[in-house]
Amino acid sequence: MAPVINELKSQDRLTNCVIGSNGGETGEPDIETLVNLVGTPRANARIGVVSFSAGLFHPKVYHFTRQDGTQAAYVGSANLTTPGISGMNIEAGLLLDSSTGDSDHVLSDVAAAIDAWFNGPRPGLSTVTALADLAPLVAAGVLGVAPTPRTTQSSSGSSGAASSKIGLKPLIKFPPVSVKSGTVAALGSAAAAPSAPPSTATVAPSAGPLTSSPRPPFPPYVLFAPGIATPTLGAAALTGSTLAGGAAGLVIRLNRDSARHFSGGSGTANVSVPVATIGTMRFGVFQGKYQRPRAEFDLRMRYVSNLGAYEVASSSTNVMVYGYAPGESGHGDVRMVVPAAPARAIRDHAAAHGFHVPTANDPMILEWPTPADPTFKATFIDPADPLFATVDGMLATASAGGALVGQGACWLPAGISPNW
Numbered sequence: 001m002a003p004v005i006n007e008l009k010s011q012d013r014l015t016n017c018v019i020g021s022n023g024g025e026t027g028e029p030d031i032e033t034l035v036n037l038v039g040t041p042r043a044n045a046r047i048g049v050v051s052f053s054a055g056l057f058h059p060k061v062y063h064f065t066r067q068d069g070t071q072a073a074y075v076g077s078a079n080l081t082t083p084g085i086s087g088m089n090i091e092a093g094l095l096l097d098s099s100t101g102d103s104d105h106v107l108s109d110v111a112a113a114i115d116a117w118f119n120g121p122r123p124g125l126s127t128v129t130a131l132a133d134l135a136p137l138v139a140a141g142v143l144g145v146a147p148t149p150r151t152t153q154s155s156s157g158s159s160g161a162a163s164s165k166i167g168l169k170p171l172i173k174f175p176p177v178s179v180k181s182g183t184v185a186a187l188g189s190a191a192a193a194p195s196a197p198p199s200t201a202t203v204a205p206s207a208g209p210l211t212s213s214p215r216p217p218f219p220p221y222v223l224f225a226p227g228i229a230t231p232t233l234g235a236a237a238l239t240g241s242t243l244a245g246g247a248a249g250l251v252i253r254l255n256r257d258s259a260r261h262f263s264g265g266s267g268t269a270n271v272s273v274p275v276a277t278i279g280t281m282r283f284g285v286f287q288g289k290y291q292r293p294r295a296e297f298d299l300r301m302r303y304v305s306n307l308g309a310y311e312v313a314s315s316s317t318n319v320m321v322y323g324y325a326p327g328e329s330g331h332g333d334v335r336m337v338v339p340a341a342p343a344r345a346i347r348d349h350a351a352a353h354g355f356h357v358p359t360a361n362d363p364m365i366l367e368w369p370t371p372a373d374p375t376f377k378a379t380f381i382d383p384a385d386p387l388f389a390t391v392d393g394m395l396a397t398a399s400a401g402g403a404l405v406g407q408g409a410c411w412l413p414a415g416i417s418p419n420w
Helices: 002-010 028-038 082-086 104-118 131-139 275-280 340-352 386-400
Strands: 015-020 045-050 060-065 071-076 093-097 125-128 186-191 249-253 269-272 284-287 291-305 308-311 315-321 334-338 363-367 375-381 409-412
Touching: 002 015, 002 028, 015 028, 015 104, 028 045, 028 131, 045 104, 060 104, 071 104, 093 104, 125 131, 249 386, 291 340, 363 386, 363 409, 375 386, 386 409
Parallel strands: 015 045, 060 186, 291 375
Antiparallel strands: 015 186, 045 125, 060 071, 071 093, 249 363, 249 409, 269 334, 284 291, 291 308, 291 315, 315 334, 363 375
8 A cells, every 4th residue: 555655645536544642552663754755745645643541442444546546444453563474363344335335425425434533623633734743642641652563372381381372474575665564444535546655654652862773684763873883772672752641650560581580490581571661771882793783781680579679780781683684584573681680680689588579470661761760670579569460450351351561571660669
């Protein structure tokens, strides 16, 4: 669809798009890409973002009017994502086409239902007429700072066990496109024209005060400090963008990897960093066997119990992107190191006082660095402390409601974590 939309822009043809951002999960960079592709502001283009506090925007409807006046539409369950339309998901839907005898009246009603979103003010709808409209939507929690990909059913769980479920293979494959795919429901109504090559849009958070930009072959949500060939550090490793909805950080469910030092294991312990948070960081390059995006930060760690907060000596950590460098194996994931020495100090403190030693499936609080305080802060909690039940319940609620951020994490509202 990108070449078609690009041609619509060049001829200023009708292009109406209504995008859902349920729980602020749609990334601001994706909407920025859409604005650039559609070419707003222009007379015949309108973009709307729908977000409700107690309900999902869930329709998937696409409608086109061809140059000869015939109409075509899809109405069904498939999001406009590669899994949704390639056969990697099982979806249900109807294809309507007046050129094959389907009712023009019905197809016109489909288009009218989309266009009606722009017939005056609508509750829950924020219109986007230019890139300047995006920063207020991020500040209001309508948009996140980065897209939030959904995990698949075949992903391994926190136990680390491989899945034995049968996978699906794509029925069709698509060539690379120079714009990103979102992961939420989309509505589109357009008067279609012949296709032309798409334009490339540069994606960077509009609210960030520090210059940053994508760099192939890495995904466009991985932003780099210009001209930096070494890892970025501290405040220089931050774009200035904030987490979705003003979140203070994440509540993360520990797994066997991230909890390995508490159980006496060796090797490197890592926490998976959700893509939804990556727009807050700007990376340099780690020059090892593979050149990987890397940002380095100071890290404070503590253990909270009925004795209060026990903080160990400050250490350092890094956030690194794996699986994209030429020849590199990996799954395109982002990881933050949990250093061994402070983790073992927390383990020894808990054991010496008869407290619970952190283990897989426990919640941890990870507070996010800011330009004013560019430090990660990790809190581990004894189950007897009320804070444990609070954050564990937040994870359970997010999981039950399909609102997890990546795998095994949810947003941390401000005011939940005790003061340091």
